[in-house]
Amino acid sequence: MKKIINELLPIFREIGFYSKNLRNIEKEFFEYQEPDLDNVESWLKEKRFEKEFIDKTRKTIDKIYEGTDLDNYQIFIGGQSHIDIAWRWRFWQTFRKAVVTYNKAVFHIKNHANYTYISSQPVLIEWIYHKDPDLFDKIKDAVKTGRFDLCGGLYVEPDCHIPSGEAIVRQRLYGQLFYLKHFSKISLVEWIPDSFGYANNLPQIFLKSGSKYFMTTKLTNNKDTRFPFINFLWESPDGSQVITYLNPGGHGALTQHNLIKKYRRILKNGTKLIADYTFDKPEDSELFSEEIPPIAAFIGKGDGGHGPTGQEVAIMDQMCEYKKAKWITATDYFVKVLEKYRDKLPIWKDELYYEFHQGTFTTQGLVKRMNRFFEWRLCALESLFTILSIYYKDLNIKPIKEKIQKIWKFTLLNQFHDVLPGSSIPEVYDDCYDIWDYCIQLMREIERECWIKIETPSTQKDDNQNELKAIIYNGTGVDIQKFPIEIEIDSEIEIDKLNQYNAIKLNYLNREKYQKFQILLEDNFPLDPLFLKRKNRIVFVVDDIKSHGFIEAQFVKNEKFSNASENLKIEEQENYIILENSYNKIKIDKSSGIISSIYNKIIQKEVLNNEGIKLNLFYDWVPDEQCWNLLNTYGMMPIPINSPKSIKIMDKGPVKISAEVELELVNEDSESKINGTSIIKEQISLFDDCPGIFVDI
Structure with missing residues (x-):
């Protein structure tokens, strides 16, 4: 295990793997201080009482109210400060930002009788709990007042499309x-103001984990697809509903009031309106009556925290004195105000679509890949550990459980809505890389303990029988049938040793079967050595493995068993490479590298009526926010793809056959010699007695 100087953030590389920038870890963790020019005490004692400030503030408030009828409404206000866990700063800089922000929050709670503060993202307070216990005690005291509002039950405010349902x-x-x-206590209000759209199953997860309410802001930025409601019941496919407030953010609920009045209306008595994106302009429905009278604005400097500042609090106090606004927590606004209108709110049964930032689905591909790796692997590891803990009473549960929880928390941390989408500075991904490295080491420690308990660890040599054995565990949660399994070959096992065997004996619960296997050599092209490059491995096909079931694979030499495959064939013709097994026969056009034909032998039909696997590339040119956005017209700017640089047969059986298509893309407009040329390798494979067609890019 690498030397970690901060157990809350396992960073250890002195040179960032992604950015290649030097860093001083000791200084970063122990010396760096977050600058803050805001003197909240001076605002409490002096500035807020000066006539010049009061007059100037009231002019500002008049400007907010100008041209509106806000004087006819009850205005509620609360303090908040959005903190990006990482974005233009690294994770541990965020801890410093949180310390500044929460010190202000507890100061204002203590020194302002009615002040309220909305907090979200428990990870921030968790960091404070471990590293600043005095501040944590102050936060506990502030929570007891009822004015420090614990919202946002999600560990961080994550991207709400890419993570799996289990991860959410x-x-x-x-x-x-x-x-x-x-x-x-738990949070009654889920608070995610800044994520780039929201999947339609989130209400189910929120409601079933204790939150009946949801606040967001991001969709108010939509231009072409303006969301039709401000207050509504958001319903998931299972019927779960949460009262949702689409808050314009900051003073926006007030300054934009004239623009959003029609979106704040409630339904007439005894009526119901159910809408989704197939419903054109539901906000214009005749079923609506008057607007909801109370308005809430949650205000404070944010992105990097630091709010509300002393000046912001002084202005909000003036709003209460001058315009009769009232302080309120987000929880109270939902429970005591909006809840009264539940039966008169329109119902939205769809995702919450944000029309920008679609580019974040592909930016920083390794981040997406590693997120999915940990999501799947952790669930499998947990189920394996749970099963073993039932059978082996002497298994040391506590340290394994703590390691699993630690890995989960780091995985959740990296799902933050500016990290997983790929929109942070390069140095953030240096941190991610170290975290992945650290977590994989922890996972290997857990797996080692589990396999030792089973007594035949993966690819372990059996000294009594001079054979090699492996235990295969299906941790996916679904039954697997006719599927290829790859096992990485232990570095201590020589390839020549494996070549002495001609079969794998698979021991199922009530039967055994001999199966062919094939040795696949490590990838011979440049890939990330830790997380992407595949080492030497063995591949074979299993008939079936039950969900959370085991099979034993034993490498044997069986004179009666033939390792040849009659149904698996690959051949190169003048214009095509043809791959065939007992299920499919496919043709790859050598001139284009595209699958031109898939003939399914089971139904005895050609299943393609056009080109098959075709790679399409487009210019990714946007004037700003390049990591986030795609132009709406990107489809009109395709990048021409030349004929393949090469196309060749890679694997010839007996388990796997494959062809590799190599494309070279030259960007003549690139200013970078490194990035001017890109190589794309596409491998198309079939496996013996396996119905799938596998494409790796």
Whole structure:
């Protein structure tokens, strides 16, 4: 294990793997201080009482109210400060930002009788709990006042499209558990102002983990697809509903009031309106009556925290004195104000679509890949550990459980909505790389303990029988049938040793079967050595493995077993490479590298009526926010792809056959010699007695 100087953030490389920039880890963790020019005490004692400030503030407030009828409404206000866990700064800089922000929050709670503060992202308070216990105690005291509002039960405010449903459940689990453990309460309001759209199953997860309410802001930035409601019931496919407030952010609920009045209306008595994106302009429905009278604005400097500042609090106090606004928490606004209108709110049964930032689905591809790796692997590891803990009572559960929880928390941390989408500075991905490295080491330690308990670890030599054995575990949660399995070959096992065997004996629960296997050599092209490059491995096909089931694979030499495959064929013709197994026969056009034909032998039909796997590339040119956005017209700017640089047969059986297509893309407009040319390798494979067609790019 690498030397880690901060157990909350396992950073250890002195040169960032991604950015290649030098860093001083000791200084970063122990010396760096977050600058803050805001003197909240001076605002409390002096500035806020000066006539010049009061007059200037009231002019500002008049400007906010100008041209509106806000004097006819009850205005509620609350303090908040959005903190990006990482973005233009690294993770541990965020901890410093959180310390500044929460010190202000507890100061304002203590020194302003009615002041309220909305907090989200439990990870921030968790960091403070470990590294600044005095501030944590002040936060606990502030929570007891009822004016420090614990919102946002998600561990961080994550991207809400890319993570799996299970990962979002874990976000809620670890966030709500932290609140419950340290504050004896959970969040009733999920608070995600800044993520780039929201999947339609989120209400189900929120409601079933304790939150009946949801606040967001991002969709108010839509231009062409303006969202039709400000207050509504958001319903997931299972019927779960949460009251949702689409808050314009900051003073926006006030300054934009004239623009959004029609979106704040409630329904007439006894009526119901259900809408989705197939419903054109539901906001214009005749079923609506008057506007909801109370308006809430949650205000404070943000992105990097630091709010509300002393000046912002002084202005909000003037709003209460001058315009009769009232302080309120987000929880109270939902429970005591909006809840009264539940039966009169329109119902939205769809995702919450954000029309920008579609580019974040592909930016920083390794981040996406590693997120999915940990999501899948952690679930499999947990189920394996759970099963073994039932059978082996002497298994040391506590340290393994703590390691699994630690890996989950780091995975959730990296799902933050500016990290997983790929929109942070390069140095953030240096941190991610170290975290992945550290977590994989922890996973290997856990796996080693589990396999030792089973007594036949993966690819372990059996000294009694001079044979090699492996235990295959299906941790996917679904039954697997006719599927290829790859096992990495232990570095201590020589390839020549494996060549002495001609079969794998698969021991199922009530039967055994001999199966062919094939040795695949490590990738011979440049890939990330830690996370992408595949080492020497063995591949074979299993008939079936039950969900959470085991099979034993034993390498044997069986004179009666033939390792040849009659149904698996690959040949190169003048214009095509043809791959064939018992299920499919496919043709790859050598001039283009495209699959031109797939003939399914089971139904005895050609299943393609056009080109098959075709790579399409487009210019990614946007004037700003290049990591986030795609032009709406990108489809009109294709990049021409030349004929393949090469196309060749790679694997010839007996288990796997494959052809590799290599494309070279030259960007003549690139200013970078390194990035001017890109190589894309596409491998198309079939496996013996396996119905799938596999494409790796």
